[in-house]
Amino acid sequence: MPTTSWDLRLHALTAFREAEGREPSTRSVVPGEHRLALWLDEQRKAARSGRLAILRQDRLREAGVLAAGDDGAAPRTGTAWLRVASLAEFLEEEGRLPSLASPTSAGEKRLALWMHAQLSGRGAETEPLRALRSILDAVAVGGLSHTV
Known part of the structure; x- marks a missing residue:
């Protein structure tokens, strides 16, 4: 009742x-x-x-x-989530992480710069940052090349 x-x-x-x-x-x-x-x-x-x-x-x-x-979970929208998705797509298509030293395109360089800035520890711990770290952990376990 x-x-x-x-x-x-x-x-x-x-x-x-x-x-x-x-x-x-x-x-x-x-x-x-x-x-x-x-x-x-x-x-x-x-x-x-x-x-x-x-x-x-x-x-x-x-x-x-x-x-x-x-359910109250933060929606996966915004620039950071788009960059995480772009990184995952780049990794799937190229079989490697974006290169900061020798990028093949301006987009790759922007993605590498963003990834480097996120991992530098200057920003707050966010869901997109945790997702980025999860992708990098998978790369480390999978043995893909990591050229930043």
Whole structure:
């Protein structure tokens, strides 16, 4: 039995989904459906921003209304993540890391400079930096050439 207003909303949401076979719409003219849709949107936003308790995230996942990307994990967007992806692509295509000493293109040199700057220890420990280190660890284990 629901005990809090949050529990009541979740119960109403799951009942709506069972009865209608869909999620409530924010465009609905039915007041109850519209409010339920707004509540669900707010829960998803709170989960993405890390403001929603893990227990509530789990309950929303169990109800089937919270996707994996809505779990508060930082999205992999921005320049640093693009550079990490570019480095992984370069490594896959060339079979080596970008060279700072003898690059074959301006893009390779920029990528090598970025990688060197990240590893120099001047910046804060970030997820993209951890991903970069993971790639370099894989290179070290795999025995690919490391020419920076």
